[in-house]
Amino acid sequence: MDDRTPDAIAAPATPLLRQRSVQLFVGARMAMAFSMQMQHVAIAWSVYALTGDPLSLGLIGLVEFLPSVLFILVTGGVADRLDRRKVGVVSAAAQAFASVCLLYAAASASPNLALIYAIVFFLGTARSFAQPALAALLPGIVEVADFPRAVAMTTSSLQVAMIAGPAAGGLLMAWSAPALFALAAALNAAAALMIAFIKARQGRGEAEKETGFKSLLAGFSYVRANRLLLGVISLDLFAVLFGGVTALLPIYARDILDAGPVGLGLLRSGPAMGAIVVGLILARFPLRRNVGAIMLASVAAFGAATILFALSTKMPLSVAAMIALGGFDMVSMVIRFTMVQLGTPDAMRGRVNAINYVFIGASNQLGDFESSVVASFAGAKGAAVIGGVGTLLVVALWAWRFPELRRADRLE
Template sequence: MTQASAETPQASAPLQAGAPILRRQNLRLFVSARMAMTFAMQMQNVAIGWYVYALTNDPLSLGLVGLAQFLPAILFILATGHAADRFDRRHVVIICLVAQALASIALLPVIFSASPKVWPIYAIVFALGSARSFSQPALAALLPDIVSLDAFPRAVALSTSSLQAATIIGPAVGGLLLAWNGVALFCLAATLNAIAAPLIAGVTARPARRDPNEATGLKRLLAGFSYLRGNRFLLGAISLDLFAVLFGGVTALLPIFARDILQVGPAGLGLLRSGPAMGAVIVGLILARHPLRRSVGAIMLWSVAAYGVATIVFAFSTSIWLSVAAMIAFGGFDMISMVIRQTMIQLGTPEAMRGRVSAINHVFIGASNQLGDFESSVAAVFLGAAGAAIFGGVGALLVVAFWAWRFPELRRADRLE
């Protein structure tokens, strides 16, 4: 397994390995901002999915929402990574937060007009996806400048579990606000993004070091791809996530399960959307306290396999409580893979190209989530929602088996550092 680069930065007055992870103000500000951003995004996604499906009654339209969110990450991949490595990462995030707040406000006259159309919603969702495609690599590359090397795995687990806590509350509040007042929902989303901006501005981070010998022009833009191509573990880990979630994801189908199969309405939809985050928070807090020590590759493979099994259980369920339990397991197993992957990417990547590698990872995550939403909605057209979920769970299991054979580095990986 690749060792952490000697260039990996450590924040001044670093946290000791056994110290309380939230003792530093920088990390508190960072985590609070990410929670506010995620709360707004998840709450708003519930509403967008509900309104789009209400306008079209077409499962494919839900997949198009996911596609509109994901396409900017592909179209702008070279620019997003370059921005995170070239400019102050805090400034990049702040500009994106302002753009997302404005986009939330722009949804109001579109959705609540006398004769709403679906295509302007897709256009605004594309704008939201564009802003996130720039902010996510910058955020990921910023975290290692806030905590020390030895505390970083715990910081990743805590940051991710805090983010998932917002993902629990966001959809639940979104479902309740959607049932009460949709206008208030979008106004709250805009306000939360506006609040996150000064929190990020308050983070103190040492300016990223530049490699004076680094290539320029197109070769510099493509350096992240070259680095990943030479690192079999990282390439296998992020591609495993891409294809497993591409098949196993069921998020786009949740409005169909909530309305047509489980018949639980908007509030039930919010509960289902919160389920994966509940599992992720539980697992994340455990990992923040007890980080993984050995056999991390095998643990990651087994956790992705269990993720596929949870998808199949969800597909067969006709009970809201069994469905929520399956979603909790779904999120918990996904969290294990996420922590391993994120820790190795940030610790194993030279500081000067961390933004570009994070941008590629963001595309892989976006591909797995957004294209997964599109795949599951297309499958639902032909197989029905439950059939599409079964197909996805079985596909995830097959992906794990193939990756365990094709990337033996994953099976052999032992330690995170």
């Protein structure tokens, strides 16, 4: 039961941003997100320019996602057994180093495709350690009663970087690719410094009795036994696996909408525009009831927005569809992240978050690969339409197979 009054639930989120550790956490996540989004634009544009092959764009996502699967038992265990702040610092510093390597590749007279993929793999490895540690760190920064609001506030703040990042990436890519990667390296280095000064009630997971391989598998056992968490996490995996269109954006920007790299940046910024508006609304007015049904409806609307984008041939409508897509995704994202964090004991938050990150990565990165493969024989429009329809079918199936999700009432 939630014993807070309605006025307390609807209280403004501003006081959270007055806490120094929250400021540092938000600032670090924004810096890393800005860097990531800029680099995604630059890497995708460079690879497509080198190959002209839609499949090569999907391989970027696949290479970036692979480390999170290969090291899943390690990344979660590290987040639970070591100081999560130190893990975040090292991971951010590693991403800064990767940006320097991309700078070198961009400055080369003849860019090497294999080298670019190798650097992307290293970036994916660094992020696979950073994400579980930082996600598990947030509950130790804010009070449990403020956590749903903190999730919405932090995520919407992060979206600011995700709006500006792709747009800045498109502009900088048109001017100077080395300058883009130099800025990315500086942002990741700044993130490492900010994480180092965060103060949390608990910097690492609580001690537990289980050790060895059984301990590493505890996160899988917990998620499998909790059907609500399993339904929430797997819904995102399969819905976005089919509905993601990010890998197709360079094709839309260049071949369908004739918008160039600047248009590509705007299209990539669209989802973040919708997400930040919805996130700010949820930070002010948190979801209180019927959260399971709301999540299913928002994912279905995500699929519908994907179909609208697929059929559009006008830049304004395409951007509007991407904005709507991001807004609906934000609703499901806040519900999922809050349920995962509050429904998991601190002792295994790192391992459960590692699983969650793999599921998210599978939906995003493998979704990019899937849409690229389908686009190679059905065209970009065909791939996007098939993906949107697939998302709608997934929602219907999950509503049937996971009644616990359909009946979920509160986030707490």
